[in-house]
Amino acid sequence: MAEYHPQELDKKWQAHWANTQAFEVTEDPSKPKFYCLEMFAYPSGHAHVGHVRNYIIGDVVARLKRLQGFNVLHPFGWDAFGLPAENAAIKSGIDPETSTLGNIAHMKGQLQRLGISYAWGRELATCLPEYYRWNQWLFTRMFEKGLAYRRRSTVNWCPVDQTVLANEQVVDGACWRCGTKVEQKDLEQWFFRITAYADDLLHAAEGLSKWPEKVLTMQRNWIGRSEGARVKFPIQGRDGSIEVFTTRIDTIFGATFVMLAPEHALVSVLAKESADEKGFLEQAQRYRGQDRAGRLTGEVAKEGFFTGRFAINPFTNQPVPIWVANYVLGEYGTGAVMAVPAHDERDLDFARKYDLPIVQVVRDDDVLFNSGAYSGLTADAARAAITEAAEERGIGEAKVQFRLKDWGISRQRYWGTPIPMIHCPVDGVVPVPDDQLPVTLPKITEFTGRGDSPLASVPEFVNVTCPKCGGPARRETDTMDTFVDSSWYFYRFADAHNDQMPFDPKKVAYWCPVDFYSGGVEHAILHLIYSRFFARVFHDLGMIEHTEPFTHLLTQGMVLKDGHVMSKSKGNVVDPDTMIEKFGSDALRLYVMFVAPPEKEVEWTDTGLEGSFRFLARVWRVANQWQADAVDLRHVTIDQGALTAAERSMRRKTHDTIRRVTADIDVRQQMNTAVSAMMELVNELYLFTDKGERSSQASLVAREAIEALMVMLSPFAPHTAEELWQMYGHSEGLAKASWPVFDAAVAKAEELEIPVQVNGKLRARVVVAPDIADAELEKIALADPNVQAHTAGKTIKKVVIAKGRLVSVVVA
């Protein structure tokens, strides 16, 4: 018998798949399509088993769907722009392109050594002009539609990375990459108007039935819709008013003061009118500094100061003091709020601290008092009535407020997509004409990591002529957030080499949306919301029909080592190549799928991997034992009537396993139990092999089991399965194989073991025919000696029979 040498099988079959381009596909309307995608990779250099788990999960699904007759698109690519490559350039002088392409080459090798069935012909890297020119093309379309716009805004500035960060990239007041405390800075920035789709993104999320509830909840919170009203409070003794946003307009009779965020536009105006402008502004500036950094670490107390001015509460007509408060957010609502200390805990804290008036206007039973004409109304009714009154008086309106803000995409960095815009002193902002795209990144020889965008230091890049007037103009020197790259790459895979358009709508119409998308939960908000946004943009450009890009989302759990996330700095990284050298890629693949359901976090164990290797070796040996006297199943049918009891039992196990594995993989998506079902089949096969006769019938029965096993195992352990499949005479390979068919008649039990309970306690098991009548079953159950022992001398009150499952006897 041949020894099991998985490493040789890896080499042999990986070469075969590459030579035959086994996983390349084209649109074929005669076949149902399946688009299986794993989140593409940032080319950090080395993939560890945590990363690789995701690709294995996707590959199992892709290979399974192929066996089920689907035309499967399973591509891979590289999210290749980003800070680390540029930081490496600053540190060691290595050109970002060189290091990135080198990392891609290495990681691609790692994935190929795992036997992941990618259509490598569609591979893309976002740092190549063939790809990023379409970022620029799309940016121009969005500019034309008003979805990309420029404004001066306060941005999060990382003093170490010397760049602007999106709000989403600020974690606990610090830079998401380097952990430095983020500062505030005013800059001209490009934004994408994602807020135009806020309501739709929120509501459409309800229809994403195959997304994890957790992700949908996170997106809902992120979009943060709240219904309320805007109301104007006139400023006493001068023109103008303060507009506030509130969800509790019913409490407006209890609004005893008004607060401004420190960055509110009125702050500097009121400062000028105050006795101590300098002190006023310094105080406000101090609050702004506290803002993100301090607030999010939770240690900043509520603080504020009186501006010296009053506003008029438009419903009580009383003057209310205007304060500046550090806990009012400039970026939310109008940046000003009415304070109702009696009915808001935060306002109450503040009012107590500064001794401001507290007026109750809503009783515990939610009915208003002290509220003029609205007294006696319920809070709900009052909200509607007061909003309506405000509208009639022209001082307010109902307003839906979102937490979601427009997406700032400008980055003052080199290693990203150049924004295709030109600033002309005559014509203003002018897009680079489509036929001049791509605007390619110039080579830079020295990376300092200081100051403005590195591109600003390349005169040949910056100095251009205006496309409109032909006069001298200046090119935009910011690059795009890398999240732009990853927001539509899944469409590019459908038509990866198109040099006329981002993609042919017909090809995307065939392949998209993505049927199965898997990746880390860390992308639950940013990547997945931006992608949903881009799908809507493409939809509104008339390029795609659908609006939701991912039908089914799986968020895979992390792989821990010694209780921690794997990381180079912790030194707890498990390298897939080392494991493959020891046990072969199939054992690694199988282990990763067997250890736990894919969403769960798991702890890596070497012994678990060894167990999976042992299982594959067992499969190998038992298949080899039956290989010599194998008969070709394709030309012989099994005569069920001629089989021995042991043979019938073996077949029953085979078909029951087919049923379980099919349901586990396809319906329940529990790969781990699918594997354990196959392990049970192999255990049974060993008993059959050791104890049974070696008749030609036995041979057929064993072969049926083994061949079904090979096919079912092939998504998990494709190299071993291919080799065995070939050994069994299938020269055409598993690509031509089809999923085994479950035969209910063969799987049907000949007898059943039915548990019998007396007063809820298990007392016996009786063996009966599967189609036994209830009355007969009851008789047999009651006749069982142990049941007799527990019912003797007692009255049988009731007997419950659960068909084919259980008999429950109640006695008193």
Next chain:
RNA sequence: GCGGGAGUGGCGGAAUUGGCAGACGCGCUAGCCUCAGGAGCUAGUCCGGGCAACCGGGUGGAGGUUCGAGUCCUCUCUUCCGCACCA
């Protein structure tokens, strides 16, 4: 504080959705085979009692519904994750 999960042997996890709790694997124990074994095979492995048949207990805790609860309901504890002064 708000929201979403999760609590089952020594460990990872099963339990076909209200019907035999602990499948499968890891680990461990004993035996066989072996010059040897990080190989292979066989048996055992929830806890307590018993040679055994069997008996009692058991899914974080307390109640409840039911002939029957890991699963459903109420309360509670622990823990992980996300958001967090959003007016």
